[in-house]
Amino acid sequence: TDPVPFTGEHQAxxxxxxxxxxxxxxxxxxxxxxxxxxxxxxxxxxAARRMTAGQDAGPGGAVxxxxxxxxxxxxxxxxxxxxGLTITVGFGPTxxxxxxxxxxxxxxxxxxxxxxxxxxxxxxxxxxxxxxxxLCIQACANDPQVAVHAIRNLVRLGAGVVSVxxxxxxxxxxxxxxxxxxxxxxxxxxxxGTDNLKxxxxxxxxxxxxxxxxxxxxxxxxxxxxxxxxVARRIRMLIEPWDSSTLNEQEATIGRAKGxxxxxxxxxxxxPVDFTARVDGEFAIPExxxxxxxxxxxxGTAILRRGYSFVDGTDxxxxxxxxxxxxxxxxxxxxxxxxxxxxxxxxxxxxxxxxTSSAVFACPPGVRDDADWWGRALF
Ligand code: HEM
Numbered sequence: 001t002d003p004v005p006f007t008g009e010h011q012a013x014x015x016x017x018x019x020x021x022x023x024x025x026x027x028x029x030x031x032x033x034x035x036x037x038x039x040x041x042x043x044x045x046x047a048a049r050r051m052t053a054g055q056d057a058g059p060g061g062a063v064x065x066x067x068x069x070x071x072x073x074x075x076x077x078x079x080x081x082x083x084g085l086t087i088t089v090g091f092g093p094t095x096x097x098x099x100x101x102x103x104x105x106x107x108x109x110x111x112x113x114x115x116x117x118x119x120x121x122x123x124x125x126x127x128x129x130x131x132x133x134x135l136c137i138q139a140c141a142n143d144p145q146v147a148v149h150a151i152r153n154l155v156r157l158g159a160g161v162v163s164v165x166x167x168x169x170x171x172x173x174x175x176x177x178x179x180x181x182x183x184x185x186x187x188x189x190x191x192x193g194t195d196n197l198k199x200x201x202x203x204x205x206x207x208x209x210x211x212x213x214x215x216x217x218x219x220x221x222x223x224x225x226x227x228x229x230x231v232a233r234r235i236r237m238l239i240e241p242w243d244s245s246t247l248n249e250q251e252a253t254i255g256r257a258k259g260x261x262x263x264x265x266x267x268x269x270x271x272p273v274d275f276t277a278r279v280d281g282e283f284a285i286p287e288x289x290x291x292x293x294x295x296x297x298x299x300g301t302a303i304l305r306r307g308y309s310f311v312d313g314t315d316x317x318x319x320x321x322x323x324x325x326x327x328x329x330x331x332x333x334x335x336x337x338x339x340x341x342x343x344x345x346x347x348x349x350x351x352x353x354x355x356t357s358s359a360v361f362a363c364p365p366g367v368r369d370d371a372d373w374w375g376r377a378l379f
Contacts, residue, residue, distance in 0.1 A: 003082040006052045008366040009226050010210065013086030014304065014329050015199040017178040019140040022170030022308040023147040024232065024325065025155065026133025026359055027162040029095065034105045038379055040161045044089065044137075044154050045373035054082035057153035074156065076149050083143035087150055089374045090230045090361025093117055095134040110378060112211075112221035114229060114332045115362045121341055123350055130166040130234060130357040138230070138327070144171070166357070168234060170308020170325045177306060183261060183269065187237050187309050187322055188352075190254050191261030194269055195295070197304040208302045208336070209329050223377035226365030228329045231337040234310075234357035237323040242352045253348040255289030263291065288348040299343045303336045304329040323353070333360050 004012050029037060047057040056062055058072025096111035097103055117132070137154055141147040148169075155164055174186040175193035179200050186192040197204055206212065209228050216222040242250070251258055261269035265277030265284025273295055277284040285292050296302045307326040315321045330336025344350070364375045 003053050004084055004086050006049050006087075007368060007372070009368075010366045011086075011088045011227070011363055012052070012366070013088035013138055013140050014209070014228055014306070014363070015177055015205060016084075016086050016140070017181050017199065018173040018175050018193075018306055019084045019086070019142045019147075020171075020173055021141055021144040021147050022173075022325065023139045023144075023151045023167070024170070024327075025137050025139075025151050025167045026092070026165045026232075027135045027137070027155070027158065028165045029104070029134045029161065030163050031161050032104045034379070036161050037105055040158055041089075041375050041379075042373045043157050045367055047153060047157055048087040048089075048150070048374075049367070051077075051150050051153065052082060052085045052087060054080075054085075057157070074149065074152055076152075077146055080143060080146055080149075083141040083146040085139065085141040085146050085150055087154070088138040088140075088230070088363055090136040090138070090363040091115075091375065091378070092133045092135060092359065092361050094132060107378065110220055110223065112215070112224055112362060113217055114215075114334055115360065116333075118231065118333065118338060118358050118360055121355070122345060123354070124358070125236075125354045125356055126358050127356055130168075132359050133165045133361070135162060136230065136232070136359065136361045144169070168232075168310060168325050170310050172309040174307045174309055174324055175305045177304065186324055187239055188242055188250065188254070190250075190256065190258055191269065192307075193305065194256070194261055195273070195291070197302055204302065205304070208331055209304050211331055215331065223375070224362055224364060227363050228304075228331065229333050229336065230361045230363050231326075231328045231330070231333055232357070232359045232361075233326040233337075233355050235324045235326050236321065236354040236356050238319075238352045238354070239322055240319050252286050252289060253352070255285045255291030264289075286348070288346055290344070290347050290349045293343050293347050294340055299340045301335055301339045303340060323356075329363075 056073035060072035062071050062073035062075035093115050096107045139147040139150040183191040183193050211224045211227050263273040311322040328337050
């Protein structure tokens with residue numbers, strides 16, 4: 001497959017058809033130097049431009065001419081194709097004002113209003129050690145080695161300027177973001193992504209995903225125009241109780257048929273959901289089902305979902321530590337993820353899921369040309 005273009009109005013990796021693999025990393029900036037931060041963003045842009053095109057991270061390559069030169073690439077992607085690699089960068093609230101209230105980089109006056117830590121939700125079991133971060137990098141590719149290589153090299157370039165706060169691998173996409181893609185299945189065995197926002201629907205994306213001119217806050221947040229907010233939630237799925245529930249319970253929990261993915265009461269996957277449809281006098285789609293509560297009619301909004309499945313070993317209690325690393329893109333977290341998640345308060349699925357990490361980042365617009373770099377308009 002051809003490389004995904006690196007430059008554009010928007011960053012790649014948002015409406016790009018979701019690739020199969022993810023390596024996500026959140027980092028803290030360890031310097032107080034604005035110049036070092038800017039240089040890092042320039043270096044990252046240059047390396048990402050090369051790696052997404054299938055090249056080494058630096059022009060000197062992994063095997064330099066001089067045996068006494070330090071290689072400019074770590075080497076594990078030699079011979080591998082670009083594999084659809086996209087690298088998407090985001091800025092966390094603490095980049096603008098640190099947790100103890102310090103404006104380290106002179107950015108506090110440019111923090112967009114919506115860029116604040118997410119509120120707590122009932123049932124949250126958030127571990128601060130795998131939450132938050134000054135910066136994030138999302139690398140998606142169809143080859144796990146390519147995604148890991150990309151993150152590893154960007155982390156390497158950041159030595160002395162950033163340190164890894166937490167990191168998450170994802171092995172199977174749990175969404176489709178293009179009408180051309182088949183809908184994958186999540187670890188509950190259900191098709192996931194059927195009713196997602198899709199790349200082809202430009203006007204919906206303008207309305208719900210991309211930060212627009214109207215969001216400039218008198219210039220304060222103008223640098224984010226064409227960008228989007230990334231919300232990440234590591235959601236543990238309690239697959240053992242799920243696996244011992246009946247098909248009927250599972251379908252009533254989701255609101256769709258497990259086999260076909262059709263909304264309950266309909267026949268085909270892409271048949272429209274109909275909350276008035278009845279079976280034996282009862283609503284076909286229960287009012288406590290995930291689809292009922294998450295659907296735009298009832299949630300009053302829409303988000304672009306782009307999450308991945310994970311299995312991170314065991315929980316120490318004889319069960320798999322498995323779940324969904326949920327990623328959503330939206331124009332404003334308050335009217336995106338937060339609004340939907342609040343509406344999911346009575347979701348029957350809550351019995352089977354636990355949110356264990358939380359983070360929000362503002363992803364700047366795309367890099368326009370060879371001279372441009374991530375976040376240039378911010379600095
Ligand atoms: C739809 C699974 C968490 C928002 C769906 C569907 C499934 C599903 C199977 C139906 C297929 C589709 O239309 O994509 C899950 C699982 C989750 C999870 C297993 C956690 C482990 C969340 C969270 C949110 C969310 C945290 C947002 C706060 C949505 C939305 C839809 C949806 C907006 C589309 C509903 C519609 O328009 O019909 N999810 N989901 N999901 N989910 Fe989730």
